């Protein structure tokens with residue numbers, strides 16, 4: 001069930017049998033010369049929407065802008081500051097919790113979001129801790145590449161050149177879902193450099209085409225299909241565990 005394509009009475013009825021909701025969350029940021037700017041929100045959305053067809057899941061609209069200050073040196077990137085991002089996450093959670101959702105699961109597609117999402121969770125829980133009230137919901141963050149079986153699968157498909165940004169696995173997922181949007185580019189160097197992530201000018205100087213440690217040109221539609229299928233299985237399994245928590 002997709003929240004955006006439901007009516008309020010349908011959500012009201014849904015809440016009588018399940019109080020779990022999944023929020024795909026990502027970022028709109030550069031992904032090297034052949035990766036789509038939407039890659040980090042597209043991947044969790046693609047996986048969640050595919051899983052919704054197979055399991056009894058409720059998927060919220062995609063939270064598609066994240067913490068990407070370090071990518072602002074590249075055209076098309078849109079970023080929230082950590083403080084803005086945390087405030088927005090808190091409002092999303094409190095809106096859903098107000099209706100009675102008690103299990104709120106963020107399926108994340110951007111490594112740069114992790115610290116801020118975790119900090120937002122701590123802020124939200126703090127409100128209950130300081131007032132000595134029981135928090136009526138639980139929150140969970142899961143990166144799609146940490147779903148059961150995915151890291152092993154990606155390591156097998158891409159023994160070299162996977163890297164950490166504009167990875168062939170994430171680009172393959174978008175290509176499999178949108179084959180008419182497939183792009184190609186001659187990678188120079190083949191495998192991008194690695195290094196620390198700081199501010200936008202430093203990032204642009206260290207990683208001139210935007211990739212980190214990856215060879216995006218390894219991505220294929222076929223690999224993407226295999227990664228999506230395994231991620232769907234992993235997500236349904238992970239949600240069943242979360243429901244039982």
Ligand SMILES: [Zn+2]
Pocket residue numbers: 031039040109110165166167170
């Ligand atoms: Zn990415």
